[in-house]
Amino acid sequence: MNYYSMRNSSYLFRPTEGYDVGNLFQNLYDEYKNYKPRKLEGRNEKEKAYLELSRIAFAMHEVNLYLDTHPDDRMMIQLFNDYRKMYIEMEEKYENAYGPITTCSNAMEGVPFAWVEKTFPWEVN
């Protein structure tokens, strides 16, 4: 990603760090006491892929909220679209390997119906 150098380099977190802290914008980041955000890591291939997908979804969403109030920022629109393309690609890969995230997925074609087969995200794993 070269956006970080194109813009003020201290402005945006990379998706990994931004997702860990819950904030893509360094100028908005505000720590609570001495608490440090958890560094998220996947324990296996599936968790790693899921985490990567979550990071890009989050980065895309953060830029989306920013663009709602700054709709003329060309550089950020470009960044949004780059994240969006990465997300689409990663989501498809994830779904083909581990089952559907949405019902639009190609992974819905098997029998039994894949939507009821895979665990829901609120279960501990």
Place this chain on the structure above:
Amino acid sequence: MFSYKKMLQYPINIKKKDLRMAKYLVTQYGGANGELGAALRYLNQRFTMPDDRGKALLTDIGTEELGHVEMLETMIYQLMKDATLEEIKDAGLDAHYAEHAKALFPTDANGVPFTTTYFATTGDALADLSEDMAAEQKARAVYENLIDLTDDPDVIAPLLWLRQREIVHYARFKELFEYYQNKDKPKVDTNVNYSDEFMEGFFQQLPVNDLIMNRRF
């Protein structure tokens, strides 16, 4: 319309049951400053935002809040699910158990059920957005109180993360508020106007007008 994505916005895996914490956390689900109120507040207010910018921001933040409702539900569910009846009684959740067993139900930390009086819609963008900014600050403060009440890192991590989201949302609402506040105001020209016409009018207003204007040099 809305469609479901089989993901949490941030992963939650709480291994240790803690009924006391479940009892406190529920306030960010169904309490006055909770996520359910936030989601409904923004998703109702968005219809009367004055332009597409406001409709977009309130839709997007309101939708994210629905994801936060799911995160809170997940935390409470995981903290409660392995509890014995004795533990439920000891934690003072017996009244909850009587009506809901271990099912989720939106209340505040004192068991007061969720009510729509927790949020307002006025049809006035500045009034609504002021409420939204206050709501985000109050939710941030409650997350800090909740973080103070636990030492379980599996609970602290998502609470820190949710607290950070309140800060980002506050900043975006503030940007929108300021945009609306300044949008329709005529641009105030702060430059001094030295045109002949203006100066003539200006001098005529002065009490010393006669002295200056009619003075013969």
